[in-house]
Amino acid sequence: MKYEYTVETEDLAKYYTMGPAIIKALDGIDLRVIRGEYLSIMGPSGSGKTTLFNMIGGLDRPTRGKVYIDEVDISKLDAYELAWLRCRKIGYIFQTFNLIPVLTALENVMLPMIFAGVPREQRVKKATELLERVGLGDRLHHKPGELSGGQQQRVAIARALANDPSIVLADEPTANLDLKTGLDIINLLRELNREKGVTVIVATHDLKMIDVSDRIVYLRDGKVERIETRREIAIEIEEE
Amino acid sequence: MSSAPRMEIGKIYMPFGEAVRIALEDIRRRFVRAAITTASVVLGVAFMDALLILAAIARVLGGEGAGVQAYQLWILFISLLVCVVGIMNSMLIAVAERTREIGTWKCLGALDKHVLLLFLIEALLIGVIGGLLGWVIGLLVAVIYGTQVGMSTVMSALSTSSVTIAGLEFLPTAISTFVLSIVLAVFLSLVASLYPAYRAAKLNPAEALRYEV
Numbered sequence A: 001m002k003y004e005y006t007v008e009t010e011d012l013a014k015y016y017t018m019g020p021a022i023i024k025a026l027d028g029i030d031l032r033v034i035r036g037e038y039l040s041i042m043g044p045s046g047s048g049k050t051t052l053f054n055m056i057g058g059l060d061r062p063t064r065g066k067v068y069i070d071e072v073d074i075s076k077l078d079a080y081e082l083a084w085l086r087c088r089k090i091g092y093i094f095q096t097f098n099l100i101p102v103l104t105a106l107e108n109v110m111l112p113m114i115f116a117g118v119p120r121e122q123r124v125k126k127a128t129e130l131l132e133r134v135g136l137g138d139r140l141h142h143k144p145g146e147l148s149g150g151q152q153q154r155v156a157i158a159r160a161l162a163n164d165p166s167i168v169l170a171d172e173p174t175a176n177l178d179l180k181t182g183l184d185i186i187n188l189l190r191e192l193n194r195e196k197g198v199t200v201i202v203a204t205h206d207l208k209m210i211d212v213s214d215r216i217v218y219l220r221d222g223k224v225e226r227i228e229t230r231r232e233i234a235i236e237i238e239e240e
Numbered sequence B: 001m002s003s004a005p006r007m008e009i010g011k012i013y014m015p016f017g018e019a020v021r022i023a024l025e026d027i028r029r030r031f032v033r034a035a036i037t038t039a040s041v042v043l044g045v046a047f048m049d050a051l052l053i054l055a056a057i058a059r060v061l062g063g064e065g066a067g068v069q070a071y072q073l074w075i076l077f078i079s080l081l082v083c084v085v086g087i088m089n090s091m092l093i094a095v096a097e098r099t100r101e102i103g104t105w106k107c108l109g110a111l112d113k114h115v116l117l118l119f120l121i122e123a124l125l126i127g128v129i130g131g132l133l134g135w136v137i138g139l140l141v142a143v144i145y146g147t148q149v150g151m152s153t154v155m156s157a158l159s160t161s162s163v164t165i166a167g168l169e170f171l172p173t174a175i176s177t178f179v180l181s182i183v184l185a186v187f188l189s190l191v192a193s194l195y196p197a198y199r200a201a202k203l204n205p206a207e208a209l210r211y212e213v
């Protein structure tokens, strides 16, 4: 079987120098993410999850190694091309929601479409549809401050999908939510992953994420400790 | 043999109207911070206008020699300098407060120049508002002074020309100080915001997103 990879990393490394010390946030990551896959990156705090996202998301440059997005080596892209990649190919979801506080839910979702040059009417239509899809059809004109954490994260999910990206990167999306709300967000991400065929990569140490993931990458000290696919997980549980 | 695949990189847009709308919304929502920044502009401009109008009144009263004195120009210069430092300080704090937001903008596709544009439009709007308020306050000061020397004196000072700057010399004092106020306020606000806006635009998105408020 031949897979198509949305993301590939080759010997990816990111070192930070803190005075005399060198912190190896990532140290030789080889990863292939299949198109349409729901991949979880598990690892304790400080294991390099956010750093890996910054590299895959074109937010920072690696110390060593390569990142391919849709088979394009993104180290070869200039600032303009990277901004375009971030706008069109990747949707970002954060632990802290990161909505633009002065804009309404609808305006937040329309923002990436402004950058993409989508005409106003189409922007309104698409953003409304997306917000309805995530269950916020009655909150279009609310500002983030008037929404609960779970609702803000739903807006962020709608915004991440605004330009039909290839990849959604979610960095600990449930860390600031209660158990029930977190579960709803996880299930919503999973549903959208199936519906739209968008690749979803979620960094987490939330064990609820295991059930919905196609594969789980365990990260420790900037290295891939092991990778589990769903079938292996199922077998493990049976063996216990 | 196939060559390395290329992405079809398209254009990135930021319509000017949208940028203005967002900047206005920012000023409205962060009213306190914007008001502090504007206060700097207002004080500098009001001081200048009061000096100019009082000099015009003195001229109506005493004729020759009475104008803005050299030492007053120095004070004016210093006060405008303080005004610039005030705006810059306030803008730097605004940029720091919004570091994570700027990181988010860049995730959504904003280019450096879009971030720069947003901050400069805000500075422009603050300049216009501050210039307008400063002029009104300067005028009020002159009118209050006028209750001592007689309103008719003040009115004749305001309605005759006194400002000796090319292009403004034929305008009545009231109008020339108005034009001067707006132009100066916008100029000062833009100059003071250039460095903070540049800092904001150049933020590395990964660093900006890590920033703890």
Ligand SMILES: Nc1ncnc2c1ncn2[C@@H]1O[C@H](COP(=O)(O)OP(=O)(O)O)[C@@H](O)[C@H]1O
Pocket: A016, A017, A018, A023, A024, A025, A043, A044, A045, A046, A047, A048, A049, A050, A051, A052, B207, B210
């Ligand atoms: N900008 C930075 N400067 C210095 N050290 C950093 C920076 N970003 C991350 N690190 C360090 O790199 C390691 C991995 O961090 P991170 O990727 O944020 O981990 P995680 O998201 O899994 O908690 C940590 O030790 C962290 O302190």
Ligand SMILES: [Mg+2]
Pocket: A049, A050, A051, A171
């Ligand atoms: Mg992290």
